[in-house]
Amino acid sequence: MEKILVVDDEKMILDLASLVLESRGYQAIRARDGESALNLVEKESPQLVLLDYMLPGMDGMRVLRTIREKYPKTYVVMLTGKGSEEIAVELMKAGASDYILKPFKSRDLLERIGNVLKIRRIELNNQELRREKERLLKEIEKWNLELEKRIEEKTRDLEKAQREIFQAEKMAALGHLIAGMAHEIRNPLNSVTLFVQVLKPSLEDKPEESEILDRILQEIDRIDSILIRLLATSKRSQFSPEKVLVTEVINLVLKSLDDNLRTHRVEVKKDFQTIPPAILADPTEIEQIFSNLFVNSIFEMQKGGKLEIRVTHDANMIDILVADTGKGIPPENFTKIFDPFFTTKEKGTGFGLSVVLRIVKSYGGHISVESRDEPGAVFHIEIPLKKEGEESLFGS
Numbered sequence: 001m002e003k004i005l006v007v008d009d010e011k012m013i014l015d016l017a018s019l020v021l022e023s024r025g026y027q028a029i030r031a032r033d034g035e036s037a038l039n040l041v042e043k044e045s046p047q048l049v050l051l052d053y054m055l056p057g058m059d060g061m062r063v064l065r066t067i068r069e070k071y072p073k074t075y076v077v078m079l080t081g082k083g084s085e086e087i088a089v090e091l092m093k094a095g096a097s098d099y100i101l102k103p104f105k106s107r108d109l110l111e112r113i114g115n116v117l118k119i120r121r122i123e124l125n126n127q128e129l130r131r132e133k134e135r136l137l138k139e140i141e142k143w144n145l146e147l148e149k150r151i152e153e154k155t156r157d158l159e160k161a162q163r164e165i166f167q168a169e170k171m172a173a174l175g176h177l178i179a180g181m182a183h184e185i186r187n188p189l190n191s192v193t194l195f196v197q198v199l200k201p202s203l204e205d206k207p208e209e210s211e212i213l214d215r216i217l218q219e220i221d222r223i224d225s226i227l228i229r230l231l232a233t234s235k236r237s238q239f240s241p242e243k244v245l246v247t248e249v250i251n252l253v254l255k256s257l258d259d260n261l262r263t264h265r266v267e268v269k270k271d272f273q274t275i276p277p278a279i280l281a282d283p284t285e286i287e288q289i290f291s292n293l294f295v296n297s298i299f300e301m302q303k304g305g306k307l308e309i310r311v312t313h314d315a316n317m318i319d320i321l322v323a324d325t326g327k328g329i330p331p332e333n334f335t336k337i338f339d340p341f342f343t344t345k346e347k348g349t350g351f352g353l354s355v356v357l358r359i360v361k362s363y364g365g366h367i368s369v370e371s372r373d374e375p376g377a378v379f380h381i382e383i384p385l386k387k388e389g390e391e392s393l394f395g396s
């Protein structure tokens with residue numbers, strides 16, 4: 001039921017108006033002056049106030065202004081005396097919805113009030129719709145931002161994946177090339193060895209020449225072992241998976257490098273924060289990861305330093321950090337160091353890290369080099385605990 005507050009200092013008008021309004025089903029409440037009108041508006045929140053312009057004390061204009069300012073949902077219809085059309089204009093400007101001249105006919109009163117209430121409903125409804133629209137717009141804006149962020153993330157992921165695919169393809173192509181070359185070279189090399197061996201008996205009485213032949217054989221052996229290494233780099237040898245504890249492999253590799261570490265006064269700081277469960281892997285391959293990394297680190301710390309190995313894991317990943325205090329890797333080399341043949345060492349072959357990368361990837365893992373504030377190199381390796389189908393990049 002709509003509530004209407006009638007404000008007039010004349011009791012007769014109050015009675016009359018209330019009667020008319022109640023006959024139409026409105027709830028009428030009444031006040032005889034401005035102050036009590038405002039109190040009632042505060043307490044009862046009427047939909048509409050029928051307000052006399054001429055009031056004792058606080059005048060109708062002020063009451064009107066106060067109501068429109070403080071209770072915008074309460075609409076006001078003014079009652080004014082005849083001949084006050086000019087005032088009526090002022091009243092409308094001050095926020096009255098309509099005005100009725102006294103004396104009024106009850107049919108008129110009801111019609112005006114009915115109209116104002118109808119307009120009020122529409123306006124309030126519009127306001128509600130506008131608020132809802134604004135809320136929705138804000139929501140859309142939020143979603144857009146979220147969407148943009150996600151697109152950015154996905155783009156970054158995609159770019160990273162593309163770089164990795166490119167690297168993998170490059171490696172695969174090189175791998176084929178290297179394997180083919182190594183294979184082809186080993187055959188004639190084999191023949192050379194045989195020829196030298198055939199020659200040898202005929203030089204038995206010439207020790208100097210005979211020694212030269214021995215040196216030739218030694219050099220051939222060296223070439224052959226380089227070729228075998230090349231083949232191993234580009235191709236996965238027999239893959240014999242078993243349960244491997246990464247931390248145990250790390251310990252083994254460190255042990256095998258014990259002399260080397262001691263000679264160069266490299267302090268090892270092992271930080272196995274958790275012991276990850278065993279993974280199904282070829283232990284030789286896992287060994288290769290760490291021996292290559294540790295040997296590189298020791299090379300950079302010939303005059304002493306610290307080799308730090310941190311291991312943690314969660315349900316899906318083993319997380320390994322290998323950090324040294326050597327001279328570090330300049331950021332412009334970050335992407336190159338995993339390329340086969342890339343080396344900065346006089347006697348390096350540049351294969352170590354490409355082997356590491358191939359192995360880590362064949363386990364579905366990930367390796368990256370990171371820069372840090374202190375001098376030194378940091379390698380970060382992730383190996384999944386559960387392997388996702390895929391075998392090796394190069395196949396086996």
Ligand SMILES: Nc1ncnc2c1ncn2[C@@H]1O[C@H](COP(=O)(O)OP(=O)(O)OP(=O)(O)O)[C@@H](O)[C@H]1O
Binds near residue numbers: 297
């Ligand atoms: N711990 C490290 N600190 C500084 N530089 C490093 C480190 N590890 C690797 N590098 C850089 O990356 C290059 C490539 O390393 P990688 O192990 O592939 O080859 P290499 O050590 O040069 O030769 P190889 O391992 O075949 O004997 C190195 O020559 C070196 O410049």
Ligand SMILES: [Mg+2]
Binds near residue numbers: 292353
């Ligand atoms: Mg190396």
